[in-house]
Amino acid sequence: MQQISRMLMKLFHRARLEKPGQVDPRAAEFTLSLLVAMYDRSGTGYVKTRAAAAALVSLSGDTLLAKYRAFFQFYAVPDGKATLITRSALRSLLTDLNQIPAVVGEGCTLSCVEIAIHDCFHGVLNAAIVEEKFLSWMRSEPAVLLWLPICYRLSATEMVSHQARCR
Numbered sequence: 001m002q003q004i005s006r007m008l009m010k011l012f013h014r015a016r017l018e019k020p021g022q023v024d025p026r027a028a029e030f031t032l033s034l035l036v037a038m039y040d041r042s043g044t045g046y047v048k049t050r051a052a053a054a055a056l057v058s059l060s061g062d063t064l065l066a067k068y069r070a071f072f073q074f075y076a077v078p079d080g081k082a083t084l085i086t087r088s089a090l091r092s093l094l095t096d097l098n099q100i101p102a103v104v105g106e107g108c109t110l111s112c113v114e115i116a117i118h119d120c121f122h123g124v125l126n127a128a129i130v131e132e133k134f135l136s137w138m139r140s141e142p143a144v145l146l147w148l149p150i151c152y153r154l155s156a157t158e159m160v161s162h163q164a165r166c167r
Helices: 002-018 027-039 049-058 064-075 087-102 110-120 131-139 147-157
Strands: 077-079 082-086 128-130
Touching: 002 027, 002 049, 027 049, 027 087, 049 064, 049 087, 064 082, 064 087, 064 131, 064 147, 082 087, 082 131, 087 110, 087 147, 110 131, 128 131
Parallel strands: none
Antiparallel strands: 077 082, 082 128
């Protein structure tokens, strides 16, 4: 928890320097509280760094493709010359990401995660998949992660302005 707290302090300090007046001075504290609510419900004082990083990426303003690539990098394992994501690693990723909507009472069941894993590995004979297959599956907007592209689209439209007038 202390490691994540220090990392958040550095992250938001840098953001305040880049965008003066736009970052709440308590942003690190609020973000840590959110991560604790998502990943430490039993109060152990421990939050997996990888899960916290995935949550921060998913809540960032980056593009969906960049987010998907980051998820793959966080959860994939090197296998010789290739980097692959296994069923077990995908289960960890989906379970970790599912904690985000779950914190507001919108998470899905474990069976949703298993269905998504089955769908991702449909027709795959190997024990793991390459990044391109993973990205293709993520672009298909699996139901278990449907909240992610929806939140991205909502966020992307916040700055849109139309020159229309209403009567």
